[in-house]
Amino acid sequence: MKPDERLTAYPTNLHSTRPTHPATPPARVSRRGLIKVLGAGAVGAAAGVGGTLALSASSADDTAGQVVPFFGSHQAGIATPAQDRLHFAAFDLSSAATRADLVALLVAWTNAASQMTTGSDVGTGAVTGPPAAPPQDTGEAFGLAAARLTLTVGFGTSLFVGAGGTDRFGLAARRPAALADLPAFPGDALEPARSGGDLCVQACADDPQVAVHAVRNLARLARGTAAVRYSQLGFGRTSSTSTAQATPRNMMGFKDGTSNIKAEDNAAMDTHVWVRPAERPSWMAGGSYLVSRRIRILIEPWDSTPLTEQERVIGRAKGSGAPAGRNAEFDPLDLAARNTSGEPVVDAKAHVRLAHESHNDGAVLLRRGYSFVDGTDALGRLDAGLFFLAYQRDPRTQFVRIQTSLAGKANDALNEYIQHVGSGLFACPPGVVPGQYWGQALFE
């Protein structure tokens, strides 16, 4: 079966009335205009150009119309300059779901994602199609531009080994060694309902309605096969992943991610983020591992802390973001410096010291997190913090190594003001080639 035939012919059992759509809509059409021109012929021609189509919105659109290509050797949403807004969702497969159901879901998601990321509706759209059937798209993004939407999929540990050690989908033997369960860290207060998940979808866009629409429509396509386990909106990015982006501030009021890996640094991306071609399992070559942590910030104690103490805890100046003892944000940390009293200029327990690669055998992460506020808890405190997202080549030597340095009251001074309440670990497969589906190599 040739790849194109697979997508057209795959007997998806998710929406029997839903025509399967080719993977790539034509370039340079707005969401509004897509319906009129979408057709297998035009699409086939576009898809034939290959995996690096730089689709662009119509020239009438502003920057919100920018399209991030869905297809490519890596999944979008990792090296993509961090968009402003997030909707993240973890899914669990139903107990009745089979391996064929899982594949059908990934096919349907791939089709839908390849449409939505160009600013198109799903399937036949929100306002066309058989009037007696539910619309194939929920419609709240109808008329909105692509807004740099990316959709990034990951496979959780429980997809490979289910509860009780069952091999539900015949994938146990293909579980990556790097996808080892995260250890329990001192101070963790993980809520099971906000942790784990068989699958994850990271939707990032500059328009929150576009990100929300994307997750909602993928959840809808999953109905009967998988259900949302938890989801998280992030209202503002807390990292720069491009040298072109200014460093944003997190909910502690500090610049965050100054020393983050930047996507323009290909060597760093290859060293720290992308799984290499020679690494096992081969289905992960070109992929990356995602660690998600819902980190509650204890806003009220932090806000009662003097500026000097805040700066000691972080190890940077709150205003400029400069490392302690330096002048400018991007000045290098000097962890050896001592003041005239012989005390270290960067405190021994400062977050930047303990998180620094020199303290962690060279381990670094591509951070891509978002601030959240989810209303108020039962005590009237803001339920706010950082939804930490970090991509890496091997969590065992990266996230786990660094978090081992940080966790616990005896280590990172920041621990007095934060609490990890959710955790996820996902293997994000490589990018999708037109005619294939997300993670296809895992199933072959």
Next chain:
Amino acid sequence: MKPDERLTAYPTNLHSTRPTHPATPPARVSRRGLIKVLGAGAVGAAAGVGGTLALSASSADDTAGQVVPFFGSHQAGIATPAQDRLHFAAFDLSSAATRADLVALLVAWTNAASQMTTGSDVGTGAVTGPPAAPPQDTGEAFGLAAARLTLTVGFGTSLFVGAGGTDRFGLAARRPAALADLPAFPGDALEPARSGGDLCVQACADDPQVAVHAVRNLARLARGTAAVRYSQLGFGRTSSTSTAQATPRNMMGFKDGTSNIKAEDNAAMDTHVWVRPAERPSWMAGGSYLVSRRIRILIEPWDSTPLTEQERVIGRAKGSGAPAGRNAEFDPLDLAARNTSGEPVVDAKAHVRLAHESHNDGAVLLRRGYSFVDGTDALGRLDAGLFFLAYQRDPRTQFVRIQTSLAGKANDALNEYIQHVGSGLFACPPGVVPGQYWGQALFE
């Protein structure tokens, strides 16, 4: 005591180390640049210009730097063209709070709001002030532009009559007749923890971090006097309140608020939104009444509904927003039209019919609601919907009249797909004159 002296001299007991600041920072300074030039002399001169200062951000800022004047005859955030993002919070006064504490809180809030709405930090800011004291601003908006931030305050029914009928603050005699408790409506499923509140703050901005920052800093100033009862983020506006704004789509995928009052229609604003000078109580003249309803949308049943049924329920075309039987969004509703079978073209239970002013003794509302997604409920369903906000001159003849038409399974067909889970009613006092504080006339 002259007004300016009141603000300077008022013995706020909220932050003993916090210098009281005059109400208006100077015009045309960015948040970043404010600290250097803020001084009583410059501020006094600016404040002297009067209540309609059209503050503007520095010319280097883009449209995100636009400032909505805080001072004026009406509170900002009502007639202001609806910003993109919302953070709404309801507060309860502590049981120990006195009338003097309440006034001190409103003074402190007024000062802080007059700073933040220009893009300034609160007080001495996030990175200056005594290093041994907590910064007077939490810092996450440091360097961000004003983003059209508005802050709008309202007084809940429980501020006038507390639990058990107590008159905690000596305000019972000044309670407006229009601030009558909302009746229970058929189908209501109100959660007490998401309803009511002694005070409310509506923060709207085009940047969600600016709105979140504002509520957080007001909550911080309130510590010891009032605590957040509940708060709500809204990621996207669902109404246009200006003829210059396109109609957005709500989470049902339909254009919402097509026939909303537009702020440019002064006659409609005076008829339906602003309390008139001759109306009682006089402290509300120029104010407005806010009804908030957290309306959960039952996403999954709605998404399973055929397009024709969705359009029958709403009474408009999903694509264009045109009323049933008409061609374009702004074509007038024809509620008398019948098709060739003699059936009404706009269904007898259609939302637009039952909500229409001709069905409700001419009652209309200024709607200013926002879509929300608060993750997922215990059943894996998106906790999503509309945080409905509506301003009006008299809720008894406006919201209550309309909702009486809509509520209940026998009425609005939409009720099959929505549920009201939170409710609030607030008297929003008139605008603030420089040197005075929010709602001052209520206390004199």
